Amino acid sequence: MPEQTVSVLGGGSFGTVLANIIAGNGFRVNFWMRNSELVEQVNALHENPQYLPGYSLDHKVHATDDILRAVSGSRTVFVAVPSAYFRTVVRKLKPAVSEDTILVSTTKGIEAGSFLLMSQILQQELPQSPTGVLSGPNLAGEIATRSLTGTVIASSSESVRERVREVLRSDYFRVYTNDDMFGVELGGSLKNIYAIIAGLASAMGMGQNTNSMLITRSLTEMARFGRELGADPMTFLGLAGVGDLIVTCSSSLSRNFRVGFALGQGKSLQEAVAELGQVAEGVNTLKQVKEKADQLGIYMPLASGLYKIVYEGYAVDQVISALMHGEGALDVEYEASRSKQLTGASACPTNS
Numbered sequence: 196m197p198e199q200t201v202s203v204l205g206g207g208s209f210g211t212v213l214a215n216i217i218a219g220n221g222f223r224v225n226f227w228m229r230n231s232e233l234v235e236q237v238n239a240l241h242e243n244p245q246y247l248p249g250y251s252l253d254h255k256v257h258a259t260d261d262i263l264r265a266v267s268g269s270r271t272v273f274v275a276v277p278s279a280y281f282r283t284v285v286r287k288l289k290p291a292v293s294e295d296t297i298l299v300s301t302t303k304g305i306e307a308g309s310f311l312l313m314s315q316i317l318q319q320e321l322p323q324s325p326t327g328v329l330s331g332p333n334l335a336g337e338i339a340t341r342s343l344t345g346t347v348i349a350s351s352s353e354s355v356r357e358r359v360r361e362v363l364r365s366d367y368f369r370v371y372t373n374d375d376m377f378g379v380e381l382g383g384s385l386k387n388i389y390a391i392i393a394g395l396a397s398a399m400g401m402g403q404n405t406n407s408m409l410i411t412r413s414l415t416e417m418a419r420f421g422r423e424l425g426a427d428p429m430t431f432l433g434l435a436g437v438g439d440l441i442v443t444c445s446s447s448l449s450r451n452f453r454v455g456f457a458l459g460q461g462k463s464l465q466e467a468v469a470e471l472g473q474v475a476e477g478v479n480t481l482k483q484v485k486e487k488a489d490q491l492g493i494y495m496p497l498a499s500g501l502y503k504i505v506y507e508g509y510a511v512d513q514v515i516s517a518l519m520h521g522e523g524a525l526d527v528e529y530e531a532s533r534s535k536q537l538t539g540a541s542a543c544p545t546n547s
């Protein structure tokens with residue numbers, strides 16, 4: 196059987212571990228990145244010294260800076276570039292993809308202005324190709340050390356789900372499936388907001404009680420927002436929802452957590468982002484989600500509180516005090532959602 200080719204676009208840490216898992220499964224991987232100097236280093240050293248120094252890459256990983264060559268002849272293309280550049284990058288693929296090319300986004304962000312998720316951008320720009328979304332508690336640094344990891348491939352197409360499982364599953368990477376692509380993708384984007392809050396709380400010396408409350412209330416808020424936008428709220432109970440929320444709210448490997456931590460140390464957003472030197476998608480996602488929640492009247496006290504701190508200059512203490520003294524709140528919102536169905540009333544009359 197001839198060697199099959201898979202493409203991975205984006206030479207950051209996640210693109211790098213994905214390329215290596217796929218190559219380890221016997222596929223040739225065309226690994227695209229913009230930076231031609233990095234291409235040479237990756238091909239010569241079999242390592243990505245900028246993003247994952249010391250992590251050996253399979254010899255079936257071939258880096259290139261030619262995006263059309265990277266995708267031609269490939270049936271499956273993973274896109275792992277930051278959301279701010281996603282549309283520009285995928286537009287370039289037009290001449291090289293067809294209805295036989297499966298396109299999978301791994302990017303956990305929301306387009307500014309349009310509120311489109313990355314799979315929706317794929318469908319706009321390359322409507323003939325079937326799409327999927329890969330999401331879950333997948334810190335690249337831990338995948339690189341072969342920590343046992345679970346991920347989710349979400350797509351309405353069974354053949355997309357099956358193909359991605361075939362390409363990615365391995366001894367240390369288990370692939371689950373979900374057909375609620377919108378919910379999975381939204382969960383992956385929303386959790387970055389709450390990871391920033393968890394990082395901030397950690398820098399303030401808060402303990403596990405606080406972290407636990409934050410994660411649980413964040414999950415409520417995410418599911419509430421998702422349900423209003425048409426996601427299946429049950430999706431948030433899976434790996435791409437609560438799973439990813441737990442890991443990014445608990446690990447300093449998360450860039451969003453680290454931005455929050457820097458904010459909690461009293462640094463400005465600009466300082467926090469500059470110090471990170473990589474993309475923390477939650478910074479933009481917060482803006483998009485706050486705007487959407489305001490437009491639709493969705494109650495999001497945690498996201499709104501963070502927005503006040505980050506974008507409106509409120510003192511952290513003032514925001515925390517308002518949250519802690521909020522009006523009575525339900526622990527589990529099942530009753531609230533049921534009463535909404537029965538009465539048509541707002542789903543979220545209570546405070547977080």
Ligand SMILES: NC(=O)C1=CN([C@@H]2O[C@H](COP(=O)(O)OP(=O)(O)OC[C@H]3O[C@@H](n4cnc5c(N)ncnc54)[C@H](O)[C@@H]3O)[C@@H](O)[C@H]2O)C=CC1
Pocket residue numbers: 205206207208209210211228229275276277278280284301302303304333334335336473474476
């Ligand atoms: N790093 C991680 O642990 C995980 C990341 N993700 C998601 O995957 C996406 C990619 O993340 P990472 O791989 O961590 O890398 P990253 O976000 O640091 O950057 C990815 C790559 O995109 C490139 N890039 C930057 N600007 C570009 C532009 N204008 N045009 C083309 N390429 C550009 C960078 O040079 C880098 O090679 C993010 O949206 C993230 O949410 C998902 C799961 C885990």
Ligand SMILES: O=C(CO)COP(=O)(O)O
Pocket residue numbers: 303331332333334335387390439442443448449450451452474475476
């Ligand atoms: O999404 C991730 C892990 O699942 C990575 O999180 P960060 O982008 O915060 O590093």
